[in-house]
Amino acid sequence: MNSTSLSLRARNTPSSPIRRLAYLAAAARAAGTRVHHLNIGQPDVQTPQEFFDGVSLYQEKVLSYEISKGNERLCSAWSSYMNRTLGLATRSDDFLVTMGASEALIFVFMTCCDPGDEVIVFDPTYANYIGFAAISGVTLRPIPCSLEENFKLPSREVILNAVNERTKAILLCSPNNPTGTVYSREELSLLRDICEEREIFLIVDETYREFVYDRKEPLSIFHLAPEDERVIVIDSLSKRFSLCGARVGCLVTTNREVLATALHLAQARLAGPTIEQIAASHMLETISSDFVEESRREYERRREAIFQAFSEIEGVTLHKPSGAFYALVRLPVADAEDFCKFMLTDVSKDGCTTFLAPGAGFYIGDGEGRDIIRVAYVLNSEDIKEAVGAVGYGLEKYKSQR
Amino acid sequence: MNSTSLSLRARNTPSSPIRRLAYLAAAARAAGTRVHHLNIGQPDVQTPQEFFDGVSLYQEKVLSYEISKGNERLCSAWSSYMNRTLGLATRSDDFLVTMGASEALIFVFMTCCDPGDEVIVFDPTYANYIGFAAISGVTLRPIPCSLEENFKLPSREVILNAVNERTKAILLCSPNNPTGTVYSREELSLLRDICEEREIFLIVDETYREFVYDRKEPLSIFHLAPEDERVIVIDSLSKRFSLCGARVGCLVTTNREVLATALHLAQARLAGPTIEQIAASHMLETISSDFVEESRREYERRREAIFQAFSEIEGVTLHKPSGAFYALVRLPVADAEDFCKFMLTDVSKDGCTTFLAPGAGFYIGDGEGRDIIRVAYVLNSEDIKEAVGAVGYGLEKYKSQR
Numbered sequence: 026m027n028s029t030s031l032s033l034r035a036r037n038t039p040s041s042p043i044r045r046l047a048y049l050a051a052a053a054r055a056a057g058t059r060v061h062h063l064n065i066g067q068p069d070v071q072t073p074q075e076f077f078d079g080v081s082l083y084q085e086k087v088l089s090y091e092i093s094k095g096n097e098r099l100c101s102a103w104s105s106y107m108n109r110t111l112g113l114a115t116r117s118d119d120f121l122v123t124m125g126a127s128e129a130l131i132f133v134f135m136t137c138c139d140p141g142d143e144v145i146v147f148d149p150t151y152a153n154y155i156g157f158a159a160i161s162g163v164t165l166r167p168i169p170c171s172l173e174e175n176f177k178l179p180s181r182e183v184i185l186n187a188v189n190e191r192t193k194a195i196l197l198c199s200p201n202n203p204t205g206t207v208y209s210r211e212e213l214s215l216l217r218d219i220c221e222e223r224e225i226f227l228i229v230d231e232t233y234r235e236f237v238y239d240r241k242e243p244l245s246i247f248h249l250a251p252e253d254e255r256v257i258v259i260d261s262l263s264k265r266f267s268l269c270g271a272r273v274g275c276l277v278t279t280n281r282e283v284l285a286t287a288l289h290l291a292q293a294r295l296a297g298p299t300i301e302q303i304a305a306s307h308m309l310e311t312i313s314s315d316f317v318e319e320s321r322r323e324y325e326r327r328r329e330a331i332f333q334a335f336s337e338i339e340g341v342t343l344h345k346p347s348g349a350f351y352a353l354v355r356l357p358v359a360d361a362e363d364f365c366k367f368m369l370t371d372v373s374k375d376g377c378t379t380f381l382a383p384g385a386g387f388y389i390g391d392g393e394g395r396d397i398i399r400v401a402y403v404l405n406s407e408d409i410k411e412a413v414g415a416v417g418y419g420l421e422k423y424k425s426q427r
Numbered sequence: 428m429n430s431t432s433l434s435l436r437a438r439n440t441p442s443s444p445i446r447r448l449a450y451l452a453a454a455a456r457a458a459g460t461r462v463h464h465l466n467i468g469q470p471d472v473q474t475p476q477e478f479f480d481g482v483s484l485y486q487e488k489v490l491s492y493e494i495s496k497g498n499e500r501l502c503s504a505w506s507s508y509m510n511r512t513l514g515l516a517t518r519s520d521d522f523l524v525t526m527g528a529s530e531a532l533i534f535v536f537m538t539c540c541d542p543g544d545e546v547i548v549f550d551p552t553y554a555n556y557i558g559f560a561a562i563s564g565v566t567l568r569p570i571p572c573s574l575e576e577n578f579k580l581p582s583r584e585v586i587l588n589a590v591n592e593r594t595k596a597i598l599l600c601s602p603n604n605p606t607g608t609v610y611s612r613e614e615l616s617l618l619r620d621i622c623e624e625r626e627i628f629l630i631v632d633e634t635y636r637e638f639v640y641d642r643k644e645p646l647s648i649f650h651l652a653p654e655d656e657r658v659i660v661i662d663s664l665s666k667r668f669s670l671c672g673a674r675v676g677c678l679v680t681t682n683r684e685v686l687a688t689a690l691h692l693a694q695a696r697l698a699g700p701t702i703e704q705i706a707a708s709h710m711l712e713t714i715s716s717d718f719v720e721e722s723r724r725e726y727e728r729r730r731e732a733i734f735q736a737f738s739e740i741e742g743v744t745l746h747k748p749s750g751a752f753y754a755l756v757r758l759p760v761a762d763a764e765d766f767c768k769f770m771l772t773d774v775s776k777d778g779c780t781t782f783l784a785p786g787a788g789f790y791i792g793d794g795e796g797r798d799i800i801r802v803a804y805v806l807n808s809e810d811i812k813e814a815v816g817a818v819g820y821g822l823e824k825y826k827s828q829r
Contacts, residue, residue: 030539030628031538031539031684032537032538032539032541032595032688034537034541035537035538035688035689035691035692036688038688038691038692038695039691040691041495041694041695044495044694045694047494065492067489067492069489071489072488072489072490080482080485080702083482086473086474087469087470087471087472087473087474087669088474088478088669088670088671088672088673089469089671089672090671091672092446092449093443093446124526124674124700125696127695127697131696135434135436135437135562136434136437137432137433138434139435139436140436140564142434153694153695153696156691156692156694156695157695159695160537160692160695162542162564193434224432226432267490268490269490269491269492269697269698270490270491270492270698270700270701270702271490271700271701271702272526272697272700282433283433286433286434286437286438286440287437288442289440289441289442289558290437290440290558290562292442292446292555293440293443293529293555293558293559293561293562294526294527294530294533295527295555295671295674296671296672297526298526298673298674298700299672299673300672300673300702301700301702
């Protein structure tokens with residue numbers, strides 16, 4: 026059989042820039058090198074005991090299907106948690122539980138867009154949005170934001186210019202993966218106004234909502250527009266509660282039609298995993314808000330550590346991120362992907378190297394981000410220091426060899 | 428906002444015939460009626476203790492992402508289990524772990540087909556295949572099979588006639604959901620030959636592989652074509668091990684290109700749930716083959732019970748199914764969906780009623796299956812007797828009222 030047998034869309038779905046060098050990391054580990062993972066947003070923060078308690082509390086004899094919409098108790102617990110911790114007034118009925126934020130975004134793309142329709146995103150963008158778009162046949166329309174201007178949103182005119190008759194939505198990750206940008210109330214309001222004026226959806230991925238620094242308060246689009254039927258929030262327990270492996274996300278909207286239509290997609294895949302939904306209910310019902318606040322403080326410390334460590338390397342450009350746990354870093358190399366590979370194949374400083382994500386995979390614009398890497402500061406400050414130290418060492422070695 | 432804002436494809440994704448009357452069942456329960464579920468393939472067989480032991484063995488402090496391809500230990504355990512119990516020679520590398528068979532089928536449709544491409548199915552077909560096709564923009568080309576002929580596959584000529592230049596695959600559920608048909612070695616060979624001749628894929632959903640009766644042996648397409656790169660097997664732990672809520676499925680193929688391409692889709696959604704994959708590994712490594720054999724025997728008894736019970740109702744047509752745990756039953760009514768609703772709203776026999784799935788949702792052909800229901804014989808024989816008794820009673824009442 027030859028390759029023409031496979032679909033164009035699958036061949037166009039990019040491999041993950043976060044994961045595709047994993048085979049080199051495995052080889053480095055096999056050769057005895059300690060590999061620091063700055064490539065992936067996999068927190069090392071301990072998962073709350075309340076979640077594992079919830080797993081233990083599952084005592085059914087038959088592990089049955091959950092309902093397609095997601096466990097009712099979980100919808101209620103999640104809604105209450107948001108309302109309690111953020112001062113919102115969401116309703117349990119506004120929730121559809123999904124397998125991570127990933128599935129929520131795929132459902133939303135498929136619900137709001139037919140193949141060929143467009144969704145506006147800000148470039149650089151979370152790499153997997155590109156995959157979701159390929160899967161759902163949606164065209165992402167990127168609006169460039171620059172590292173030099175700390176990735177702030179462009180003007181009203183620039184954004185309006187990107188809206189055309191095929192545009193169905195604007196998608197924003199807030200706080201932002203991969204840039205670490207926290208958007209202001211004014212920026213969110215601007216997007217909301219544009220969506221109202223142009224009759225399109227505003228999809229806000231709030232996976233990192235609580236991870237904001239410098240005494241900022243978490244800001245949900247629901248603070249500005251609690252009843253707006255154009256607003257769809259994507260949420261996830263993965264990062265906030267160090268639950269990446271649980272695959273529990275949701276979409277939240279007051280729009281009954283979006284919920285009803287997305288439910289058909291949810292029915293087609295039957296249901297999400299049962300045990301995690303029950304465990305997550307128990308966790309959200311019993312956990313203190315201190316858990317997230319302590320994680321937040323820890324990430325704020327790590328942000329200082331990573332910013333400090335990179336600032337000491339010559340020829341590197343980065344801004345201090347104000348939220349989430351990512352930063353984009355411009356390196357003094359022509360091809361950051363080649364350098365990321367080099368780190369895994371040729372670098373060992375005191376027995377360590379560092380797995381970095383090439384930045385180009387986070388850009389839709391052709392040729393953008395080639396000298397950039399994304400780092401996830403999900404390690405403790407000591408490890409971050411060692412990991413970035415290995416990058417500095419690697420850059421010296423790379424320069425001398427290329 | 429008006430409904431034109433939502434996508435055509437989402438509006439075209441049908442609601443599940445298995446699940447869409449759940450609200451009426453909930454209302455019946457709330458009114459104090461005991462509702463027997465013959466609508467859904469949710470076994471009441473106890474989940475193996477080995478699975479729950481595997482859950483308890485999970486002692487990591489951080490619930491991290493699994494790798495996108497699926498847990499390596501699980502791939503290896505699953506491959507060994509298949510080889511050991513079926514005398515096959517699959518390799519761990521042939522496996523990609525998915526969130527249930529549902530996700531495996533979505534990945535395969537997206538990998539093999541671009542929007543507008545066709546997949547041949549036999550009609551009636553598993554209702555969710557229609558949903559997967561809508562999601563992936565694939566056109567299902569149905570070849571009719573009739574209840575009167577016990578749903579056997581049509582001739583070579585009829586099947587060849589359905590192949591055209593857009594056909595990418597034939598999809599067969601074997602043993603069959605919803606018909607309960609077990610296909611012969613000759614039927615599987617015929618499909619394989621056609622796929623080879625026409626250079627298309629053969630996708631075989633073997634979720635019910637071990638559930639075959641009348642002293643038949645489980646038959647995998649890999650028994651006939653162990654190295655055929657056109658063959659993709661879909662598998663799932665849901666039914667075989669009463670693990671519907673675990674959402675653990677896989678696709679298995681020796682075709683490296685299909686695996687590599689499907690992996691890009693898998694990376695886009697990051698990973699399946701971690702705990703279930705580890706628990707399933709433990710289960711597959713330690714479970715005796717008696718578990719499945721005992722379930723099989725129990726379903727064989729239930730098949731007798733349901734066949735017997737329906738045979739006693741006047742005007743009903745069904746064949747004794749030879750595999751899986753479903754049967755299609757022709758009722759003496761014009762509109763089976765209306766009757767299914769009636770069962771939930773108007774029928775209570777000794778405090779009981781029965782939730783049935785309307786058959787039309789399992790047919791692609793327009794107007795087909797309107798007088799048919801699908802039943803899943805997943806209850807013990809006593810409950811089946813009571814459930815089908817309520818159907819007989821309901822039919823009497825329905826006739827007298829309409």
